[in-house]
Amino acid sequence: MQTPVKKNQEVRVTVSDLSYEGMGVAKVDGYPLFVDNALPGEEVLIHVTKANKNYGFAFVKQFFQESPDRVAVSNRVYAQTGIAPLQHLAYPAQLKFKHNQIEQLFKKSHLDIKVLPTLAAPLQTGYRNKAQIPVREINGQLETGFYRRRSHTLIPIEDYYIQDPAIDHTVLVVRDLLRQYHVPAYDEAHNTGVIRHVMVRRGYYTHQTMVVLITRTRDLPHADEIVAGIRAALPEVSSIVLNVNPDATNVILGRRSRTLYGNDYLEDELLGSTFRISATSFYQVNPRQTENLYRLAVDAAGLTGKETVIDAYSGIGTISLTMARHAKHVYGVEVVPAAVADARVNAQINGIDNVTFELGKAEDVMQTWREHGLDADVLMVDPPRKGLASEFIDAVGVMLPAKVVYVSCNPATLARDIARLQDFGYHAEETQPVDMFPQTTHVESVTVLTRN
């Protein structure tokens, strides 16, 4: 079938929309083209780079009319790598984009739920408390950076723009030590070499820093010298972990870890509680906005001290422990063993004894709890991007908690899950988007569902 435009063709278009990935969308005879670095309302000359059957890709060759929401960009590499696909969009327009995304997805699913204005983040750059940086060899030199979008071609980067600058500095210190001791970088094509990724986490309040060196091999050559070098240059490093991932895979962390120096966890604080976080446990990446998100979630639960709460997908227990201060008992369920172990320790170190953490899949444990007669007044869910399993929703339909508080990092699965929960009589009045990831297209939100 003929497409209205061909590869390498240049055509003048008006950009009509912004895709979920932050690309401008322009239509030629109804045929959509995804245009890099283009914003709605802009008049541009584009160069088509790919023309698939149903859609194509292009870049802007010339601007005739720019959007009033366009802002100057410090470095195009952040868009090329996907680190900051919205960096050319003014922050208020980013908030509106996220609001509109939820609104459109609700509309598609025929959900009549008011979407509130997106809660802005306190920091719009330098906010991330975690980095997972690939290591590769380029022209004979070990480099750290980020992949070019839709590829595994590494672009060397020193300033990552949205990460805590202390983390960027840590990555450079580690990179220089790896170079000094001639540690071979991982070669993805042949699954050879040694060092695959450097992961760094830093406590926002404690400044404690964990460095995880992810290797293909069981051992890291010159580990003692590298550990000594990191400690000498970075006194805030409280933990250095070696994680081994021998597989030819895109998954970053392997199953085995051993601590080379210090603690096997990092400590940080949230809303006045202290949390231990292991290398493989989930921890929200924008600490100041996380406190706002959790405050919203806890307020939404409307706890009086009498309620039984289930916190499904509980991670290291951050939401569970925050809720436990205002509830009779909180039951958490989480699938990652290290996170459950962290959650149990976190309850202890914060002197909280009205919580129980269960290891397992939320969909299985919910059923078991139900069979054992556990009834929750409030169900808190904070699932990964794929949302709730259908078995989980079925169990909710049997347990029928009065309130479900849904913290979502993916509005598409949120809409799908709300539509399913409606079958059990749940409905939501409104959704509060919360910007956890400025400069990116990710959308977080809190929704309260109650039964008719």
Ligand SMILES: C[S@@+](CC[C@H](N)C(=O)[O-])C[C@H]1O[C@@H](n2cnc3c(N)ncnc32)[C@H](O)[C@@H]1O
């Ligand atoms: C978005 S995180 C939320 C964690 C925690 N509520 C927090 O705010 O830190 C989702 C969590 O769900 C866990 N998880 C993923 N699939 C799961 C499942 N089927 N059952 C239970 N937990 C799961 C992940 O390991 C992760 O800790």
